[in-house]
Amino acid sequence: MARMTMREAISKALWEEMERDENVFIMGEEVGVWGGTYAVTKGFYDRFGEKRVRDTPIAEAAIIGGAIGAALTGLRPIAELMTINFAFVAMDHIVNEAAKLHYMFAGQFKLPMVIRAVSGGGRQLGATHSQTPDAVFAHFPGLKVVSPGTPEDAKGLLKSAIRSDDPVLFIENATLYQAKGEVPEDEDYLEPLGKSKVQREGDDVTIVAYSKMVPSALEAADMLAEDGIEAQVVDLRSLRPLDMGPVIDSFKRTNRAVIAEEGWRSYGVGSEVSARIYELAFDYVDAPVKRVAQAEVPLPYNAHLEQLALPQTEDIYHAAKEVVYG
Amino acid sequence: MEKSDYLDLYREMVVIRRLEERAAELYQKGKIGGFLHLYIGQEAVCAGIGSVRQPQDRIITAYRDHGWAISSGIDPKVVMAELLGKVDGCSKGKGGSMHMADVDKNFWGGHAIVGAHIPIAAGMALGDVYQGNDDAVTICMFGDGATNIGFFHEGLNLSKVWDLPVLWVCENNQYGMGTSVDRASAVSEIRQKAEGYGMPNERIEGMNVIQVREDATRVLDRIRKEGGPYLLEVLTYRYRGHSMGDPERYREKEEVKHWEESDPIGIFHKYLRDEGIATEAELEATFKEAEKIVEDAVDFAENSPDPEDEALFDHIYAEPTPVEYKGYRLERESEGR
Numbered sequence: 195m196a197r198m199t200m201r202e203a204i205s206k207a208l209w210e211e212m213e214r215d216e217n218v219f220i221m222g223e224e225v226g227v228w229g230g231t232y233a234v235t236k237g238f239y240d241r242f243g244e245k246r247v248r249d250t251p252i253a254e255a256a257i258i259g260g261a262i263g264a265a266l267t268g269l270r271p272i273a274e275l276m277t278i279n280f281a282f283v284a285m286d287h288i289v290n291e292a293a294k295l296h297y298m299f300a301g302q303f304k305l306p307m308v309i310r311a312v313s314g315g316g317r318q319l320g321a322t323h324s325q326t327p328d329a330v331f332a333h334f335p336g337l338k339v340v341s342p343g344t345p346e347d348a349k350g351l352l353k354s355a356i357r358s359d360d361p362v363l364f365i366e367n368a369t370l371y372q373a374k375g376e377v378p379e380d381e382d383y384l385e386p387l388g389k390s391k392v393q394r395e396g397d398d399v400t401i402v403a404y405s406k407m408v409p410s411a412l413e414a415a416d417m418l419a420e421d422g423i424e425a426q427v428v429d430l431r432s433l434r435p436l437d438m439g440p441v442i443d444s445f446k447r448t449n450r451a452v453i454a455e456e457g458w459r460s461y462g463v464g465s466e467v468s469a470r471i472y473e474l475a476f477d478y479v480d481a482p483v484k485r486v487a488q489a490e491v492p493l494p495y496n497a498h499l500e501q502l503a504l505p506q507t508e509d510i511y512h513a514a515k516e517v518v519y520g
Numbered sequence: 521m522e523k524s525d526y527l528d529l530y531r532e533m534v535v536i537r538r539l540e541e542r543a544a545e546l547y548q549k550g551k552i553g554g555f556l557h558l559y560i561g562q563e564a565v566c567a568g569i570g571s572v573r574q575p576q577d578r579i580i581t582a583y584r585d586h587g588w589a590i591s592s593g594i595d596p597k598v599v600m601a602e603l604l605g606k607v608d609g610c611s612k613g614k615g616g617s618m619h620m621a622d623v624d625k626n627f628w629g630g631h632a633i634v635g636a637h638i639p640i641a642a643g644m645a646l647g648d649v650y651q652g653n654d655d656a657v658t659i660c661m662f663g664d665g666a667t668n669i670g671f672f673h674e675g676l677n678l679s680k681v682w683d684l685p686v687l688w689v690c691e692n693n694q695y696g697m698g699t700s701v702d703r704a705s706a707v708s709e710i711r712q713k714a715e716g717y718g719m720p721n722e723r724i725e726g727m728n729v730i731q732v733r734e735d736a737t738r739v740l741d742r743i744r745k746e747g748g749p750y751l752l753e754v755l756t757y758r759y760r761g762h763s764m765g766d767p768e769r770y771r772e773k774e775e776v777k778h779w780e781e782s783d784p785i786g787i788f789h790k791y792l793r794d795e796g797i798a799t800e801a802e803l804e805a806t807f808k809e810a811e812k813i814v815e816d817a818v819d820f821a822e823n824s825p826d827p828e829d830e831a832l833f834d835h836i837y838a839e840p841t842p843v844e845y846k847g848y849r850l851e852r853e854s855e856g857r
Contacts, residue, residue: 251677255671260646263644267650267651296838298615300835302622303629335836388842
């Protein structure tokens with residue numbers, strides 16, 4: 195194990211997979227000479243050259259469409275979208291092409307590709323650059339949507355995504371890049387796609403989270419522990435396929451749940467997970483399931499207003515207290 | 521070209537025409553669902569380019585794809601079965617008219633969103649360059665209507681910036697659905713759009729299959745030799761209504777004359793006869809063979825079974841992945857071949 199930031203863990207996963215497989219290459223805006231807008235691919239251009247670290251025009255349909263085409267020929271492209279907000283420009287290629295070609299042509303087409311995209315607010319970038327629309331992409335069968343909450347998972351999940359024969363949208367939260375954790379150094383360290391993971395044990399309340407909300411949920415759990423409430427934190431890690439197993443196992447013991455996500459509440463991850471809890475474990479429900487999410491506004495620029503809109507650790511803490519009637 | 525090659529080409533064009541005519545009838549009867557875009561009138565383009573492309577050249581086209589499927593080597597039976605949504609179709613009944621493909625024939629679809637396959641074509645050419653398949657050219661077709669959408673411009677620009685071996689083929693049939701080129705495009709000649717990307721280009725006539733063959737051969741050779749993309753604007757017409765390919769059906773001399781001057785099959789028919797390559801009787805016999813092939817295809821398709829219910833969950837993902845049905849996890853998994 196080595197202690198590193200999530201940025202370093204992601205960079206390490208990319209580097210190792212590039213070293214391991216000649217067919218893996220990176221394409222996107224400023225990934226090469228610049229070293230990546232978030233410095234994730236710093237040093238890659240010098241090591242792997244312009245053939246495998248390809249700077250593209252600012253043209254997201256060409257980036258994702260081009261990656262799809264390259265994947266069809268057997269390569270393993272990693273297409274980087276500078277932010278997930280630009281995915282809307284490439285929406286057709288993500289949902290109409292990447293998510294459907296394998297099915298529509300009865301398995302003839304394979305798309306072993308990864309789309310990396312930075313999601314999340316809190317950096318005063320204004321409404322168009324601060325969204326967390328992860329759930330939108332999780333709506334489409336055919337796509338796999340993954341979003342890690344810890345550096346360890348970031349490495350293991352990204353490596354699995356790169357080795358996967360399916361198109362994977364790998365969502366990174368920019369405010370987590372500095373988050374630190376212990377990361378296995380094994381070059382074949384893989385975390386399975388589509389599996390939730392218990393990040394903290396507890397018997398009193400289940401907190402379901404993913405990505406940015408995982409560290410927040412763990413913080414909230416520490417606060418709750420001081421009040422004598424033990425929270426179990428389940429990290430979804432993958433929004434599609436969605437693994438409800440650990441959530442339901444936990445809920446059947448705690449009978450209470452809070453679901454935390456950074457995106458908007460309506461039609462969101464919390465909506466989906468809570469609906470499934472009611473479908474799968476109705477007899478175990480002791481309190482209404484609570485959702486913690488972003489206020490339903492386009493995120494404002496002003497730092498105070500922006501934080502007011504974003505879900506905070508305290509929101510998770512208070513929601514948990516409410517469901518345990520604490 | 522040997523005599524048999526000429527007759528093969530003639531037969532192929534008639535097969536495409538007849539298959540479309542029969543498809544139109546089956547559509548009217550409700551046996552084909554969804555949308556049906558017929559290729560009638562444009563046969564010289566797919567037959568011409570299809571007959572000179574090399575096996576390593578990838579073919580990718582838009583939703584008007586039946587002709588390209590056949591010219592790429594897919595059996596008309598399999599094309600017809602796909603039109604009827606049957607399990608023996610090239611996409612096992614899951615794609616339909618607009619989504620035909622056969623990877624083994626290097627035919628990559630069949631794409632229904634206007635222009636969306638254009639960046640994908642650039643990516644396939646990148647794949648070939650990356651893997652050192654130096655002789656391969658990606659041949660990408662689209663209609664005139666697709667040249668007004670952003671995908672076209674992003675794709676063309678990328679192909680030029682990265683110097684990718686793509687033959688961009690605009691099948692200009694003068695109309696994007698119901699809107700004529702001059703009402704939708706700022707320039708009347710589609711080829712002019714390639715100028716904005718510093719890309720070599722030309723406009724050719726697309727009704728004479730021999731001419732299309734020669735032009736396509738020349739341009740493909742150039743791409744193979746010099747690399748980089750090239751845009752070919754092919755003038756053609758799609759016409760339903762004036763759709764009969766069968767010379768026997770024309771009674772009046774004037775009708776025959778019109779057919780021989782304006783219909784790609786009529787033009788080729790006249791060429792083969794006038795050049796002494798084939799006799800009227802031989803052409804007649806070839807025509808009959810084509811009709812038989814299409815009738816056999818219809819029989820085959822009608823007798824092919826529907827996909828099993830289980831097929832609903834096949835190929836959602838290539839890797840074993842849990843599948844759900846109406847909100848509940850099933851015991852089985854989705855897995856490709």
